[in-house]
Amino acid sequence: MQAQVEAYNAHDIDTFASCYAPDVTITDLSGKRPVVTGTExxxxxxxxxxxxxxxFHVDIVQRVVNGPVVVDQEQVLGLPADKGKPRALAVYEVRNGKILHAWFPPRE
Structure with missing residues (x-):
């Protein structure tokens, strides 16, 4: 989990993607974005x-690990002043050392 945060913060897309299973699904639970399937x-x-x-980067405010499920509360930093410093919640399912599923609940 920490490796994907570090790759994200380094803006290293290839290393970031390597932390995910080839058949990963990423779901925005607000419904505002389509489900992302696969590392490509x-x-x-x-x-x-x-x-x-x-x-631009995220800091992990709090991390909870329960077996294969990891929940991160993230603080987004480095945005323009008018965007503030939003917090986000991310829920991950990790299998065989790779992120298999990720869910992002709505902020409101």
């Missing part, structure tokens, strides 16, 4: 990282 789709969905300022 994941790379496309996270391609924005390559264009973000170096200061």
């Amino acid at each position: 789709a994941l790379k496309k969905a996270y391609a924005f990282l390559a264009t973000m300022p170096k200061a």
